Amino acid sequence: MPANPARQTTEVLSNTDFDHRDLDWYIDRGVQILVFLGGISAIVFILGIFIFITKEGLGFILEDFSFREFLFSPTWRPTSELKETYGILALVAGTASVTGLAMLVAIPFSLGTAIFIAEFVDGKTREYLKVTVELLAAIPSVVWGFIGLSIMNPLIIDVFDVPVGLNVLNAGIILGLMAAPIMTSIAEDALKAVPDRYREAAEAMGATHWQVIYKVVLPAAKNGLLGAVLLGVGRGFGETMAVLMATGHSINIPTSVFDSVRALTATIAAELGETAVGSPHYQALFTIGVFLFVITFCINLTADLIVRGIRKE
Amino acid sequence: MLRDGSVKAMPGLNHHTNARSAPVAIRTRDLNLWYGQFQALFDVNLNIKRGIITALIGPSGCGKTTLLRSVNRINERIDGVRTTGTIEVMDEDIYASGVELLQVRKQIGMVFQRPNPLPISIRDNVLFGYRIHTPKETLRHSDEDAIVEQALRQVLLWDEVKDSLHKKATGLSLEKQQKLCIARLLPVKPEVLLMDEPCSALDPKGTEAVEELIWELRGDYSILIVTHNMAQARRASDECIFMLLGKVIEHTATDKMFVTPDRPETADYIEGRYG
Numbered sequence: 001m002p003a004n005p006a007r008q009t010t011e012v013l014s015n016t017d018f019d020h021r022d023l024d025w026y027i028d029r030g031v032q033i034l035v036f037l038g039g040i041s042a043i044v045f046i047l048g049i050f051i052f053i054t055k056e057g058l059g060f061i062l063e064d065f066s067f068r069e070f071l072f073s074p075t076w077r078p079t080s081e082l083k084e085t086y087g088i089l090a091l092v093a094g095t096a097s098v099t100g101l102a103m104l105v106a107i108p109f110s111l112g113t114a115i116f117i118a119e120f121v122d123g124k125t126r127e128y129l130k131v132t133v134e135l136l137a138a139i140p141s142v143v144w145g146f147i148g149l150s151i152m153n154p155l156i157i158d159v160f161d162v163p164v165g166l167n168v169l170n171a172g173i174i175l176g177l178m179a180a181p182i183m184t185s186i187a188e189d190a191l192k193a194v195p196d197r198y199r200e201a202a203e204a205m206g207a208t209h210w211q212v213i214y215k216v217v218l219p220a221a222k223n224g225l226l227g228a229v230l231l232g233v234g235r236g237f238g239e240t241m242a243v244l245m246a247t248g249h250s251i252n253i254p255t256s257v258f259d260s261v262r263a264l265t266a267t268i269a270a271e272l273g274e275t276a277v278g279s280p281h282y283q284a285l286f287t288i289g290v291f292l293f294v295i296t297f298c299i300n301l302t303a304d305l306i307v308r309g310i311r312k313e
Numbered sequence: 314m315l316r317d318g319s320v321k322a323m324p325g326l327n328h329h330t331n332a333r334s335a336p337v338a339i340r341t342r343d344l345n346l347w348y349g350q351f352q353a354l355f356d357v358n359l360n361i362k363r364g365i366i367t368a369l370i371g372p373s374g375c376g377k378t379t380l381l382r383s384v385n386r387i388n389e390r391i392d393g394v395r396t397t398g399t400i401e402v403m404d405e406d407i408y409a410s411g412v413e414l415l416q417v418r419k420q421i422g423m424v425f426q427r428p429n430p431l432p433i434s435i436r437d438n439v440l441f442g443y444r445i446h447t448p449k450e451t452l453r454h455s456d457e458d459a460i461v462e463q464a465l466r467q468v469l470l471w472d473e474v475k476d477s478l479h480k481k482a483t484g485l486s487l488e489k490q491q492k493l494c495i496a497r498l499l500p501v502k503p504e505v506l507l508m509d510e511p512c513s514a515l516d517p518k519g520t521e522a523v524e525e526l527i528w529e530l531r532g533d534y535s536i537l538i539v540t541h542n543m544a545q546a547r548r549a550s551d552e553c554i555f556m557l558l559g560k561v562i563e564h565t566a567t568d569k570m571f572v573t574p575d576r577p578e579t580a581d582y583i584e585g586r587y588g
Contacts, residue, residue: 204418205419206415206416
C-alpha cells in the first residue's frame, strides 16, 4: 500500500472538481435568466404597445393626415356625409379642463391628507388612515362614473340651477377624488422621506409644529410632492370610464365649468367599437391613442425624473 | 490650543476658583426620568455654573444624553417619557405649567451628535431661529446681513463661506456643518448651549477646530457638553460630571477629576477599567 493516501485523495479531487457543475449551478443560471426576462418584459411590452398603436394609426398619419386640422380644428366629425373632419382641439380642451379642475380639487385634499398622516398622527391611527387611503385608490373607475351620473348630476342641477349636470364641474370633482388617493400616498412617502433630524433640529430651535412643516418639511419634500401632482395629472389624462360617464360627452370647447365636454380617452372608448377596422376613422382614433401615449409618457417621465432628483440629493 | 498645559497658562483665567462662586445656569432637583417602564435618571441633583464649560462623561447608556436632552425638553418628542423633579435654567423652572416650550428651546440652544443643518441655504440656516423668534413687525431684511456675518464670524466660518451663503448647507463638510449648527443658535442669543457629542462625527482636524470654537464661546454662554471622549473632556472643559447607570457619581473641577477623583467608580472609569 502506498504510504500517503491523503495526498492521493487531494489529487483526485483537484482533477475532477474544477469544472464540476451541480444542480445548484443550473438553478442559479435558470433563475438569473427568468429574472432577466421579467426585468426586460416591461420594456418589451411598452415598446410593443407603442408600435401597435402607431402601426394602427399610421395609415391615417401618412395619408389623410393634416397636422393642422388634427391639432387645431375644434370639429371632430368622423362620420360626416359631406366631409369627415378629424380635429381634436375640442377633445384636448375637454380633457385639459377636466384634468385642470380635478387637480384644483385633488391637490388640497391630497396634500392635506398627506401632511396629516405624515406629520400629525402616528402609530395605529396612521396605519388605519394609510390603509383607508389605499382602499380609496382601489375603487373601480366605473363606480366613480356611476356616482357622477346618479349623485353628482342631480346635485349640480339642483344646487347651481343649470339644465345639465354632466359637465366639467362634475367630471372634475369625480376625477379629483379619484386621483387624490394615489397622490396622497406618494406625497406621504415624500414627506416621510424627509429625515427626522431636520424636524428635530427645527424643533430644538423652538419652531412650532406648523413652522417645522411649512419651513422645513415641505421645502425638503417639494420634489416628491411635485412628482405626486404630476402623477395625478397623468392619471387625469388617462382616465376614461368615469370621465365618459360624467362629462356629458358632447364636443365642445368649454367656456364655463357648466359646459359639457368630451375627453380624448372617452372618444376612443365610445367610438372604436363602431368603426370598421382599417378605416380612416379607426386610424384617427389610434392616432389619438398615440397622442395620449406620448403626453402621459412625458408627464410620467418628468414626474419620475423629479422624484429621482430628490433621491440623489 | 486647548492642550492641558496651555489652558492653565492662559492669563487671568483662574476659572476654577471663579466658577465655584459663579451663579448657577442649570439646577436640577431630584430629577427622575422614565422611558415607559425603564428608569433612565435617578435623583439627579446638579448645580451647573454659568459661563463655563461643563462636560458630562460616563459609559454608554449612563443617561448623560438623556439628561442633556431633558434640559431643553427635546426629550418630549419621544412618546412615553415621564419626568419628576425640577430643572431650573437661569433660576426658572422650565417644567413649570406656565412655561412656553418654544421660549425654553429658544433660550437653550442644542447641538446634535450628527450635524443637522436644514436643507436650505447657509444664510437661511443662520437666520432660521432669528426669523421664527422675531415678531414680523420688527423683522428687517437690512439687519439680516449683519446678523449672518456676526454669527458666522463667531464660529470662525465667515471667511470660508462668505461667497457661498446661498448654497445649500447640506453640501458643506461635516466640520463646517457642525460649526454652522452652532452659528444658527447665536442670533437668538441663548443663555445655555447644550452639545451632544458635537465632535463624534468629525475627523481629528474637524474635532480640533470645533473644540477650539467651543472654547471661544466659553464665557459668553454656559455650555453643557456630553462627550464620550475622555481626552476631550479633559482638555476642553472646566468642570466634569461623571454619570453611571442614571446616577450622578461625581461633579467636580476637571483638573481634579482627572487627577484625584473622590469616588472609586470615577477612578476606574477614567483609568479605562470599564466603559
